[in-house]
Amino acid sequence: MRTATFTHFGWSVFVLLNLNNKRVSWAARFSVVGPSHPIITYVGDEVMLPAFLSPELNAQGFDIKWTTPKSSSPVLLYQNNSIINRIESYTGRTVFSWENLKYGNVSLIIRNVRVSDGDLYKCLVFSEQWEDETRINLIVEVLGSHPSISMISTQDQKTTLECSAEKWNPQPEIIWRDMNGEDMTSQSTVATQEDAEGLLTVSSVIPVKKEFNVFACLLRSKAPKTDWPSRLIIYSFSPGVSVWLVLFCVLLAVCVAVTPLLAIQWRKMKEKNTRYDTIAELLPVWFLCKEIGMSQHVTNAEWRRICSSAADVTFDPETASPWLIVSENGKEVRHVDTR
Template identity: 40%
Template sequence: MKMRFMGRTCLIVLSLLPAVSTQEGSTVIGSDQPLIAFPGEDIILPCHITPSLSAVDMDVRWFREKFKIPVHLYEDRSDRTDVQDSDYRGRTALSIVRLEDGILSLNLRNLRPSDSGVYSCYATDGVWNGQGKTELIVRALGTQPSISMDSTQGEQTRLVCRSEGWDPEPEVIWRDRDGNDVTSLSSTTVQRDSQGLRSVISYIKIKQQSNVFSCLVRSKTPKPDWESKIHISSEYHMFVD
C-alpha cells in the first residue's frame, strides 16, 4: 500500500511540470535604427530570431498600435488575410524560405505616408514568445516651389511661394539677393490633403525697389531640397529662375 501511494504521488508531481519550449533563451530582434523611405517605394522591415532557429511552425504577427489588428499574421503555416488590417491588404509578405532560418522580416510594398510608425514583430510557439520593434518613417519630397506676385490695391505687394506633396511638414526659408535670411518677415500656412501630404504657402512683403528673392523649401531628409529664385526689377517685372 505504501509503495503504491508513493508511485501515485510521483505521477501527480510530474503532471504539474510545465511544458518546456525548445526556444528558451532565444530573442526576437528588430531594427535599432529608424528606416527612412518614400511613398511608392517597397521596403523590408527587418526582424529575426537569435540564435537562429526555424519559425515555420510558429505564429508570427506584425502589428502597430493594436495587437488584435495585425499588419500581417502568419498562423498555422498560412497567412491570415481575413484578419489583416485592410490598409495593408495585398501589400505585405513573409518569406517561408527565410522563416526556416528564423528571419521574420516583412516585405511592405507601395509605401504610403500613413505607413509611418513603430512596427512590432511578435513570434510564439505557444509557450515561448519574443517581440522586436522597427520604426518606419515615410517621407515625401514635394514639388519644386513656384513664386508669384500678389498685389492687392491699397496693400503692400508681396511674393507668394507655393509647394505641395510634402511629408512631414517642410521648412520654408526666404533669402534676399545678398543671401540674408529674411524668413522672419514672412508668414507661412500649411494644409494637409486627403492622403496626409502637406502643401505650404508662404508670403513675404516687398518694397518698390529692385531685388532678388529666393524661396527654399527644405526637407529633413537626405534627398535634395527644392529652391526657386525670383528677380524683381524696379518696374516690378519678374524673372523666375
C-alpha cells in the same frame, strides 16, 4: 537519522528540479531585433521591414504579428503555420517567407508602396514561454511640385511673401535667403494641410521690409534621394510700388517698342495714298486721250463717204493764211514756219 537523511535528499531533489526549470526558461528567451533608424522608401517601390530573432531560433512554431497604430487589425498575422492579411489595403502587397522563419527571420516586405503605408510598424513574436517585439518607423517620401512665390498684402498694409508647394511627403524643409545669401528662415511661419491622398500642401510666409531685395525660397526633402534635386525659386521684390504703376510702366514700354513700327507702317500707307491720288488725277486725262485716239480712227465706210463728197477748191494766195504757201495753180498748200 533517517529523517535527517530524507530531508537532505528532498532538498537536493527540489534544488535540482528548480535549476532544471530555470535552464529551460533561459533557453526559451529571445529578442526581436530591428533597425534603430527609420526605413525610408518611395512611392511605388518595394521595401523590407527587417526583423530577426536573437539568438537565431526556428520561428516556424511561433505566432508573429505585424501591426500599426492606424488599425486595430494586424497588417499580417502568422499563426498555426498560416499567413493572414487582416487589412484589405495590404492584400496582395505583402511578402512573408515561411522558409526564412527557420533562421529567425521574421521580416515583412511591402510591395508597390503607397503614401498611406508610412507609419510606425510593430513586430510581435510569441512563443509558449516568451514574447518580444520591435518597432520600425517607415517613411514614404514624395517629392512634390516646384515652389511658387506670391505677394500678399495684409489688412494692416504690411507686405508678405508666400512660398507654397503641393504633393509633398513628409513635410519638406523650407529655407528663405535674401540677396546677400543670409538665412531669413527664422522670420517665416510655416503651415501645412493634408489632402485626401495623405500628401501635404506646405506654405511659408515671410514679411518684407527693405526697399529692394531678392528672395530665394528653397524646398528641401528631409531625406533626399540621390537623383532628386532641391527646388529653388527666386523672387525680386520692391515694396511701395503700386500695381497700377507697374502696369503703366509695362504699357509704356510696349508703346515705346510699338511706336517705330506704327510710324513705318503709316509712312508706307501715306506713300500708297499719294500714288493712288496721282493715278486718280491722271484718269480723266487718260480717258480723254483714249477718246481722242478713238476719234482719229476713220472707218473705210467713212473714208469712202468723205472721198465721194470731195469738191474742187482753189485757194486765193491773197487771202490765205501767212503760215500757208499756195501753189501757182491754187490747188495745193503747205505749211511753213516763219519764226
